[in-house]
Amino acid sequence: MRIINSVVEMQQQADRWRAEGKKIALVPTMGYLHEGHLSLMRAVRNRADAVVASIFVNPTQFGPNEDLERYPRDFERDGKLSESVGVDVIFAPQPADMYPSGYQTYVEVTDVTGPLCGGSRPGHFRGVATVVAKLFNIVEPHMAIFGEKDYQQLTVIRRMVADLNMNIEIIGYPIVREHDDLAMSSRNVYLSAEQRGKALRLNLALKEAQGLIDKGERQSDSILARVREVLQPGEDVRIDYAQICRPDTLEDLTRVDDRALLALAVYVGATRLIDNRILTARS
Amino acid sequence: MRIINSVVEMQQQADRWRAEGKKIALVPTMGYLHEGHLSLMRAVRNRADAVVASIFVNPTQFGPNEDLERYPRDFERDGKLSESVGVDVIFAPQPADMYPSGYQTYVEVTDVTGPLCGGSRPGHFRGVATVVAKLFNIVEPHMAIFGEKDYQQLTVIRRMVADLNMNIEIIGYPIVREHDDLAMSSRNVYLSAEQRGKALRLNLALKEAQGLIDKGERQSDSILARVREVLQPGEDVRIDYAQICRPDTLEDLTRVDDRALLALAVYVGATRLIDNRILTARS
Numbered sequence: 001m002r003i004i005n006s007v008v009e010m011q012q013q014a015d016r017w018r019a020e021g022k023k024i025a026l027v028p029t030m031g032y033l034h035e036g037h038l039s040l041m042r043a044v045r046n047r048a049d050a051v052v053a054s055i056f057v058n059p060t061q062f063g064p065n066e067d068l069e070r071y072p073r074d075f076e077r078d079g080k081l082s083e084s085v086g087v088d089v090i091f092a093p094q095p096a097d098m099y100p101s102g103y104q105t106y107v108e109v110t111d112v113t114g115p116l117c118g119g120s121r122p123g124h125f126r127g128v129a130t131v132v133a134k135l136f137n138i139v140e141p142h143m144a145i146f147g148e149k150d151y152q153q154l155t156v157i158r159r160m161v162a163d164l165n166m167n168i169e170i171i172g173y174p175i176v177r178e179h180d181d182l183a184m185s186s187r188n189v190y191l192s193a194e195q196r197g198k199a200l201r202l203n204l205a206l207k208e209a210q211g212l213i214d215k216g217e218r219q220s221d222s223i224l225a226r227v228r229e230v231l232q233p234g235e236d237v238r239i240d241y242a243q244i245c246r247p248d249t250l251e252d253l254t255r256v257d258d259r260a261l262l263a264l265a266v267y268v269g270a271t272r273l274i275d276n277r278i279l280t281a282r283s
Numbered sequence: 284m285r286i287i288n289s290v291v292e293m294q295q296q297a298d299r300w301r302a303e304g305k306k307i308a309l310v311p312t313m314g315y316l317h318e319g320h321l322s323l324m325r326a327v328r329n330r331a332d333a334v335v336a337s338i339f340v341n342p343t344q345f346g347p348n349e350d351l352e353r354y355p356r357d358f359e360r361d362g363k364l365s366e367s368v369g370v371d372v373i374f375a376p377q378p379a380d381m382y383p384s385g386y387q388t389y390v391e392v393t394d395v396t397g398p399l400c401g402g403s404r405p406g407h408f409r410g411v412a413t414v415v416a417k418l419f420n421i422v423e424p425h426m427a428i429f430g431e432k433d434y435q436q437l438t439v440i441r442r443m444v445a446d447l448n449m450n451i452e453i454i455g456y457p458i459v460r461e462h463d464d465l466a467m468s469s470r471n472v473y474l475s476a477e478q479r480g481k482a483l484r485l486n487l488a489l490k491e492a493q494g495l496i497d498k499g500e501r502q503s504d505s506i507l508a509r510v511r512e513v514l515q516p517g518e519d520v521r522i523d524y525a526q527i528c529r530p531d532t533l534e535d536l537t538r539v540d541d542r543a544l545l546a547l548a549v550y551v552g553a554t555r556l557i558d559n560r561i562l563t564a565r566s
Contacts, residue, residue, distance in 0.1 A: 007448060011448070015450070018301070019304065021302065102394075103446055104392055104393040104394045104395065104442060104446060105390065105391070105392045105393075105412075105442060105443050105446030105447055106390075106393070107388065107390055107391075107447075108388070108389045108390075108391055109387055109388045110387040110388075111385075111387045112387070129388075130447075133447055134446075134447055134448050137447055137448040137449050137450060138448045140450070159387060159388060160388050163386055163387060163388035163417075164388055164390075164413075164416055164417055164420055165290060165294070165417050165420040165421045166420050167294055167298070167423070249385075
C-alpha cells in the first residue's frame with residue numbers, strides 16, 4: 001500500500017492506471033476509520049483493479065461552531081486498517097494543497113440540500129459536493145462508494161454526478177451498526193457510557209416507526225409523534241430533526257404509502273448523531 | 284465527420300478514444316461559426332488525435348432580457364465549416380438532454396466573476412462554468428481551447444479547472460479580427476452598416492490606450508477618460524463598462540505599471556459588443 005499526499009502525484013498515478021486500462025474505485029473518508037469504512041473498502045475491492053481510500057478532514061464542510069478542530073484523527077491506525085482490507089493507495093492531501101490561496105470555486109446542488117441536515121448545517125453540502133468533485137477529478141475513479149448512513153450526502157452526490165454528467169458509478173452501501181445497533185460513526189467516540197445508552201434510542205425509534213407501519217399506520221405525523229416519544233428528548237437529548245420524506249428528492253411526505261425515508265438527527269450531549277431507515281408500507 | 288446529439292453517445296465515443304490512448308481536444312462554441320472559431324479548431328487540430336467541436340446555445344448563460352431566442356443559428360453551415368478544418372465530431376446536444384427535469388447543480392466561481400461582465404450579466408458565468416464543466420465530463424478532453432475575446436470567460440474557466448483539479452489543459456487563443464479590425468463575434472450579424480462603423484470605435488479605443496501608455500501615461504483614470512472620448516457614447520452607442528484591471532484576478536488597477544487588461548463592453552444599438560487588449564508599459 002502506498003500513501004500519497006500530493007494532489008499532482010495522485011493524479012499522475014490515476015493517469016497511469018487509466019492508461020493501463022485499470023478500473024479505479026474511490027472510498028472517500030474523513031479518516032478515523034471504523035468497520036463501516038472497511039465494509040465500503042471490501043465492497044469495491046473485487047470490483048476494481050485499484051482501490052484508493054482518501055483520508056481528508058475537509059474544512060469546508062464544517063460550520064464555524066462545529067467540531068473541525070476536535071474531529072478524531074489516527075492516521076497510523078487508519079493506514080493499518082486500510083492495508084488489511086486491500087487498499088492500494090491512501091490519498092491524504094493537506095488542506096493548503098486542496099484549497100490554495102485564491103481558491104474560489106464551489107459546486108452547489110440546490111433542491112436536495114435544502115431539507116434535513118441542509119437546514120441545520122448551512123454550507124455543509126456545498127463543502128461536500130465541492131470536495132467530492134475535486135476528489136473525483138484527482139483520483140479519476142470509475143466508481144465511488146458511500147455509506148447510506150449519510151443518506152442525504154449520498155443523494156446530493158448522486159444528483160451532482162447525474163447533473164454534471166460525471167462518468168462515475170456511485171454505489172450506496174447499507175448502514176453498518178455496532179453490536180448494540182448504534183450506527184457506526186467516527187463521532188461515536190465522543191459519547192460517554194451514559195450518552196451511548198441514550199444514543200441507542202435513534203435506532204429504536206427507526207424500528208418502532210416501521211413497526212407502526214406494519215400495524216397499518218400511514219400518517220407521517222402519527223409516526224413522527226411516536227418517534228419523538230421513543231427518542232425522549234430531555235436534558236442530554238435534543239432532536240435536531242425527525243422527518244419522513246421521499247427517498248429520491250427528500251421532499252416531505254405526509255403519508256407513507258410505499259417507500260419513505262425516515263431521517264433523524266439528534267444531539268446526545270454535544271454530539272450530533274444521524275441515522276435513517278427506508279420505511280416500507282405493503283399495500 | 285460525425286454529428287453526435289446524444290450525451291450518452293458522446294461519452295461512449297470519448298471513452299473509446301481514451302481506451303485507444305487518443306488525445307481529445309474540445310472547442311466549445313455556441314455555433315454560427317466564424318473565422319475566430321475556425322482558428323481555434325485549426326490550432327488544436329495538430330495537437331490532438333480527435334477534435335470535438337460542441338455547438339450548444341446554452342440557455343443558462345443568457346439573462347431573461349438577453350438574446351437567447353434570436354441568437355443566430357445555422358447548423359448546416361457550421362457543419363461544413365467544421366469539416367473543412369478537420370473537426371472529427373460535432374457534439375450538438377438538445378437543451379432538454381443537458382438540463383433534464385429536476386436539474387439542480389451549478390458550478391460557482393466567485394471572485395473573478397464579480398467585475399466586468401459579471402456586473403452586467405448576473406448568473407452568466409455560473410451558466411458558463413456549469414455548462415463547460417458538463418461538456419468536460421461528457422467529451423473528456425485532454426485540452427480545450429477558448430478565444431481571448433471572452434477574456435473573463437477564459438479567466439473563469441482557468442480558475443474552475445485549477446480549483447476543481449480538472450485534468451485538462453486550457454489554451455487561450457488571440458482575438459481574431461475582421462478586415463476592419465472589428466473583433467469577430469456571432470453577434471456582429473446584428474449590426475447595421477452604420478452601427479458597424481460605430482463598432483470600430485472599440486478597437487480604436489484599445490489602440491489609443493496603448494498609444495497613451497507608449498507616450499508615458501500610467502494613470503488608469505486618464506487612459507479611461509481618453510477611451511471614453513474615442514468611444515463617443517451617444518444616441519446609438521452606450522458604454523456598459525470600460526475598465527483597466529489585473530490580467531489574472533481582474534481586480535481594478537489604478538495604474539498601469541506592467542501588464543494590464545483593458546476590457547470594454549459597449550452597446551451599439553441593441554447589440555452588446557465586447558473587446559479587450561493587454562496593455563503593456565515598458566519601464
